[in-house]
Amino acid sequence: MRRANAASTILIAGGGPVGLTVAALLVADRSIAPDASVRILESRPEAVWDPDVTDARVYALSRASQQTLDSLGLWQTTLKRRASAYRRMRVWEGENPDGRASLDFASADIGEPDLGHIVEDSLLRHTLQELLARFGNARLDFGVSIESVRSTNRGTTAKLSNGETVEADLLVAADGGASRVRSLLDLPVAACDPDQAALVAHVASEFAHAETALQRFLPTGPLAFLPLTDGRSSIVWSLPRAEADRLTALPDAGFLEALQAASGNVLGRLGPISARTRFTLGTVHAQRYCAPGAVLVGDAAHSVHPLAGQGMNLGLLDAACLAAELGRARQRGDGYGDPAVLRRYERRRKGDNLTMLLAFDALDRLFRLPGSASPLRAFGLGVVDRSRVAKRFLMRRALGIDHPALRPLRRAAA
Ligand SMILES: Cc1cc2nc3c(=O)[nH]c(=O)nc-3n(C[C@H](O)[C@H](O)[C@H](O)COP(=O)(O)OP(=O)(O)OC[C@H]3O[C@@H](n4cnc5c(N)ncnc54)[C@H](O)[C@@H]3O)c2cc1C
Known part of the structure; x- marks a missing residue:
């Protein structure tokens, strides 16, 4: 194994937000891989951001993700200006959003200004691409795999x-x-096919979203409304695939009627609605995150159900953790692809990712159990809603406050 040095090359397959963040942390932080040559291959064309259009693809980013992007100098300067903060979150089952089977989270309860931000995919990619273009040792190739x-x-x-x-x-x-790449490396995965798809669109509403993220658990899967800066909400509606196909084929009026019923009128009359995008959902977890000279990050290592909006957040924690381990390898004079270095990254991320993946999977299954399980769910939600300790724990965990993967970034920024 070659020691990390100026002639080192790190190749990144996938210029999605996680791959771009790994690259940006490697070249921008002088302590990690300032002299290595970092090359990113992205099979799609370059992401272009149009400030007059709200991207159909958005992510609810946690405080930990915000801190990672802030360590690159991208949060205050660019992303925050367009990001939509959400300060409350309401989760419920059944007809009544304020009923027994509901949970209400407020950032003020944990002394935080917000519970996260909604950020557009194309803005995130574009901002990271622009940052990388400033470094001579980073190269981005589009349309190459x-x-x-x-x-x-x-x-x-x-x-x-x-x-x-x-x-x-x-x-x-x-x-x-x-x-x-995971298949080419022959890394085994544990996969679960829940026969679900998610429909994504932006919708206007009669009532203001009041910076609140809403999620209603339906027997077919969860329906979420994420607040956008332009006053609309971004919906993520998880459904059995056949039902998602049926709804996708409906004209806007028919789709809005179905959405109205599913929303329980929590935002009043809905519409107009933007174009809809369909995503096939599945849970995948790689049993190993590394092979000799190669490592997995983000969804390549784990894809989780979008019901808790955590997939990207976990991926950005992978990016921060991998960058920190590579920085340590360089300081010790080890190679970037040294198996011990890659296994340390795997150990630090796998348990965290697996815990989240199992929790979201269990939650999804719990809420799709038949109606006879409903009193039990209502009881469980009521107990959590009345427990300040449990709610604080869940909010801090979802925000990723004080996450150990971010400590090296905080030290570097200090
Ligand atoms: C409906 C929905 C809503 C979601 N909402 C949230 C949310 O609110 N918050 C959150 O944290 N997460 C959310 N997620 C999860 C999130 O989308 C993923 O976790 C995240 O996109 C993973 O990022 P990534 O960079 O690892 O992978 P991707 O975003 O999938 O990027 C991978 C990139 O690799 C490229 N690529 C693919 N194959 C090749 C190849 N062979 N060679 C080169 N390039 C290749 C692709 O073109 C793509 O650009 C949601 C997911 C879905 C489906």
Whole structure:
């Protein structure tokens, strides 16, 4: 294994938010990989952000994600200006959002200004791409993917779709839930197919969203409303796939009628609605996050149900943790692809990710149990809602406050 040095190459497959954040942390933090050459391959075209259009794809980002992006100098300058803060969150089952089977979270209860921010995907990608363009040792290739990989303890050889062959000290797979690189590396996964899809769109409403994220658990899956800066809400509606297909095929009026009924009128009359996008949902967890000279991050390592809006947040914690481990490797004179370095990253992230994945999966199953389980769910929600300690714990956990993966970033920023 070659020691980390100026001739080191780190190849990142996937220029999604997680892959771009790994790259940005590596080149922007002088203590991590200031002299390594970092190359990102993204199979799609470059992300373009149009300030006059609200991207259909948005993420609810936690405080931990905000801090990671802030450590790159991107939060205050760019992202915060367009991000929509949410200060309350209401979760319920049944007809009444304020009834027995409901939970209400408020940032003021834990002395925080908000519970997170809604950020657009294209803005996040565009901002990270712009940052990377400022560093001579970072290179982004669009429309290029990896065709084959040979990885050993001495490094990785990758053949690219443009015919090139690249030798890298480390290959980072950040190519999403259906990761091709993970398959090429032959890393086993535990997967669960819940036969669900999510429909995503932005909708205007009669009542103001009042900076509140809403989530109603329905027997078919959860329906969430995330508040946007333009006054509309972004919906994430998880449904059995056949039902999602039926709703996708409806004209706007028919879709709005179904959405109105599913919303329980919590935001009054809904409409107009933007174009809808459909995502197939599935839970995947890689049993190993690393192979010789290669490592998985973000959805390539774990994709979780969107019901708690945590997939991106977990991926950004992976990015922060991997960057910190690579920084330590460089300081010790180890190689970036050293198996001990990659296993340390795996140990630090796998337990955290698995806990969250199992919790969301259990929650999804619990709420899809037949109506006879409803009194039990109402009792459980009521107990949590009345317990300030439990609610504080859940809010702090969801926000990622004081997450150990961020300590090295805080030290670097100090
Ligand atoms: C409906 C929905 C709502 C969600 N809401 C939230 C939320 O509110 N908050 C939250 O934290 N998470 C949310 N998530 C989860 C979140 O979308 C994912 O966890 C996140 O996108 C993972 O980021 P990533 O960069 O790892 O992967 P991706 O975003 O999937 O990016 C992977 C990138 O790799 C590229 N790629 C793929 N294959 C190759 C290849 N072979 N070579 C090169 N490039 C390749 C792709 O084009 C893509 O750009 C949601 C998910 C869904 C489905």
